[in-house]
Amino acid sequence: MSVRGKKICITGGAGFIGSTLASKLCAENEIVLFDNLDRNTIQHTRLLEDQNISLVEGDVLDYEAVRRVVAGADIVVHAAAVAGIDTVIKKPVKTMEVNMIGTANVLKAAQGAGVKDRVVEFSTSEVFGSHAFRSREDDNTVAGSAGEARWVYAVSKLAGEHLSHAYFKEFGLPTVSIRPFNVYGPGQTGEGAIQIFIRRALADEPIKIYGDGTQIRAWCFIDDMVEGLLCALENPVAVGESFNIGNSRAVTTIYGLAQTVCRVLGSKSEIRFMPPLSADVELRIPETTKAEELLGFKAKVNLEEGILGTAEWYRENVL
Numbered sequence: 001m002s003v004r005g006k007k008i009c010i011t012g013g014a015g016f017i018g019s020t021l022a023s024k025l026c027a028e029n030e031i032v033l034f035d036n037l038d039r040n041t042i043q044h045t046r047l048l049e050d051q052n053i054s055l056v057e058g059d060v061l062d063y064e065a066v067r068r069v070v071a072g073a074d075i076v077v078h079a080a081a082v083a084g085i086d087t088v089i090k091k092p093v094k095t096m097e098v099n100m101i102g103t104a105n106v107l108k109a110a111q112g113a114g115v116k117d118r119v120v121e122f123s124t125s126e127v128f129g130s131h132a133f134r135s136r137e138d139d140n141t142v143a144g145s146a147g148e149a150r151w152v153y154a155v156s157k158l159a160g161e162h163l164s165h166a167y168f169k170e171f172g173l174p175t176v177s178i179r180p181f182n183v184y185g186p187g188q189t190g191e192g193a194i195q196i197f198i199r200r201a202l203a204d205e206p207i208k209i210y211g212d213g214t215q216i217r218a219w220c221f222i223d224d225m226v227e228g229l230l231c232a233l234e235n236p237v238a239v240g241e242s243f244n245i246g247n248s249r250a251v252t253t254i255y256g257l258a259q260t261v262c263r264v265l266g267s268k269s270e271i272r273f274m275p276p277l278s279a280d281v282e283l284r285i286p287e288t289t290k291a292e293e294l295l296g297f298k299a300k301v302n303l304e305e306g307i308l309g310t311a312e313w314y315r316e317n318v319l
Contacts (some may be wrong), residue, residue: 003233004028006117009073011035011060011106012080014042016188017122017180021077021226026052034058034069035080041187044317060102063109070109074117075233078106081122083153084192092152099156107167107175118174118233123161123242125181125284126154136244136287161242174239176232181246181286185222185306186313194219197258198311199318201267211276213255218285220246221301221309231295238295246286247299250306257303264307 006029012018013033019042022031031053033042047053058065060080070076080102082088082095103121110119141158145151167173184194200207228245232238252260258271291297301309 003075003230006030006074007032007072008075008077009034009070010077010079011066011069011102012078014055015039015079016041016185017183017222017225017229018077018079019045019047020185020187020222021079021229022053023047024226024230026050032056032069032073034060034066036060039189041189044187060105061097063105066105067109067112070106070113070115073110073113073115075120076106076110076115076118077120077229077233078103079122080106081157083124085153088153095152096156099153100159103160104163107163107173111167111171111173115173118176118239119164119167120176120178120229120232121160121164122157123164123177123179124154124157125179125244125246125286126151126157136290165240165242168240176238176240177242178229178232179242179244179286180225181220181244181284182217183220183222183225185225185310186317187222188310193217193254193257194261194307194310195314197261198265198307199314201261201265201269202311202314204268206270206272207258207262208272208274209254209258210274211254213253213258213271213273214282215254216251216283216285217254217257218246218248219250219252219257219303219306220299221250221306224299224301228291228295228297228299231291231297235295241290241294243291243295243297244286244288245291245297246288247301248286248288250299250301250303251285252303260303261307264304265311 009032010018011034014035033055036059082098161177164175168175188195
């Protein structure tokens with residue numbers, strides 16, 4: 001399947017990943033973005049000037065609104081979610097409702113609308129728990145202890161992933177689940193360590209690290225993430241599967257990341273250590289062999305290149 005001449009509905013389409021995906025698909029497809037504009041990346045773009053893109057403001061918790069926007073779609077990409085550890089800690093109920101009920105609404109609407117080509121649902125790398133080294137898609141997922149704020153997000157996304165697979169198995173809905181690993185890049189709004197570090201570094205403001213900074217992450221540039229999504233949309237073998245999408249070579253500690261951002265950008269920012277906000281993920285590095293073998297996807301952008309590209313965007317659009 002080539003993604004041409006399709007009607008594509010993207011929930012969370014005004015956000016970071018959704019709007020970037022829309023920019024790649026709009027030349028040859030009709031794109032409908034559905035978003036409550038809580039995280040409005042699209043305001044920094046000219047996407048809404050494109051005749052192939054329309055924006056419908058709404059909430060995934062409103063089933064009737066979801067049903068209307070999904071009607072007639074060939075492809076649905078469900079990127080709408082509550083994310084970011086600060087938000088999750090402050091609003092655990094909203095996190096669970098949006099990520100579980102919202103996903104249920106999108107899948108039910110897609111099934112009712114008879115979506116034929118693809119329904120892409122976003123899970124998260126957090127489902128692998130606090131220690132995830134080269135974690136494969138079929139490794140055990142970890143729910144975390146009940147009552148610990150950190151795992152509210154992971155549990156809510158894992159529930160959505162299970163429901164996505166259930167719709168495929170029971171109804172034949174052509175679902176694909178994507179597990180993004182620490183995506184960053186131009187247009188990121190809300191929370192996200194790299195964009196916060198970069199914005200502070202550009203202003204020579206102190207960079208705050210929560211915890212001791214030894215937490216290890218693999219960082220995936222937005223262009224690589226969207227390339228992985230396109231592979232999942234185009235390749236028929238993706239249906240019914242889950243895929244890790246990340247860059248297992250762009251690996252550093254949080255402290256090392258802050259140092260790299262300062263060095264690459266020539267910043268004088270001071271790095272400060274703060275008490276941790278909640279339980280933390282000590283190690284998160286994906287195994288991406290499945291995506292490479294089945295989809296032909298492999299991340300290409302190294303960390304320093306990605307930092308420079310992201311910083312350039314913030315200089316031009318935000319600061």
